Amino acid sequence: MNASRLSTTAVASDRVALSSEAMGRSEEMGRMEQRVTRVLFCGPLFPASHNYTREYLSNYPFIQVDVVPIEDVPNVIGNYHICVVKNLQMNSSVVSRAKQMKLIMQFGVGLEGVDVDAATKHGIKVARIPGESTGNAASCAEMAVYLMLGLLRKQWEMQNSIKLKKLGEPVGETLFGKTVFIIGFGSIGLELAKCLKPFGVRILSTKRCWTSYLQDPCQSDGLSVQNHAFDDLVDERGSHDDIYKFASLADIIVCCLSFNRETAGIINESFFSSMKKGAYLVNIARGGLLKYDAVVHNLESGHLGGLGIDVAWTEPFDPNDPILKFPNVIITPHVAGVTEHSYRSMAKVVGDVALQLHEGGPLTGIEFVN
8 A cells, every 4th residue: 555545544544533532522512511500599689690690601501590589499409509599598408408409609708598517418518709809899898988988978967958958068077087997807808998098097907817818828829918918908906805995996887797606796785885985887797797776775875876787687678677767877788799890700600610510620719618
């Protein structure tokens, strides 16, 4: 056989091999598309979360995104592979029904409603979406500034002046020169300090462990570098034992703590007693951090100068709640992190994780807690 015929035969053989490989890939893609990975969003609240996720996954028909009323979740959860809990209380009973579940995650960082031990027992991973990588932390920090300014400039009185056709009233206060106490210096607290520093404020903050970013190898290099800048952002740092001391020095207190057994009700009567009379309180974390009765009592007595909250004790917030009778209260409907940028970024994370799970690859872009 001459060289020409050998060459032709080799080319033909290569073509057959390539064709077989392409067919194999095509068949594998076909099998993947025949399988459906199902994503469950619990409840219709925070609609941008599931709407943006559906939009991001619109070109992937093998990923199914459903929104189910919270009361129906226990009956259908066994059909899903990923659960986005939102404000569902996922206890051990609900987890035990999730027979196909691979991942329980939050559209954000708060996982206080998830029984992580039960999920671990059933072989289900639990994860949050890091706030610093999606813009969620920055969005929450901006909301804190909004609430602070609304309280200082007496938003409630300004609306009344407009109705009464008054000009030049009320006389507000500046953020400049104030002492702000940030309780909990995580990703939101860090972003808030960055926002506040140009206003010319003095910043106090408490954190469980100020060296945690440097000691934790899972943290990004960028966050470790930011840890070196704490001295430029925070004028005085303290631990949990310093919260009463710092509260006595602050004109404004901003609660940025995670909600857990240790922090539930941490803003109680004793805490209010340590505050300056007339100081303001802002909460953009979780409603359960504040003792409701203590808040009402200190608003009634005038010891608390004003309250700005994006989160409440029960959500959705009761429009007939007595706390709304106080004119120096500003309430927003849990929208601190609900911005176009942060929600589209988090929807991309959920969508990418669904695609990764469908393909059987490692899950990235999320922070596992078990």
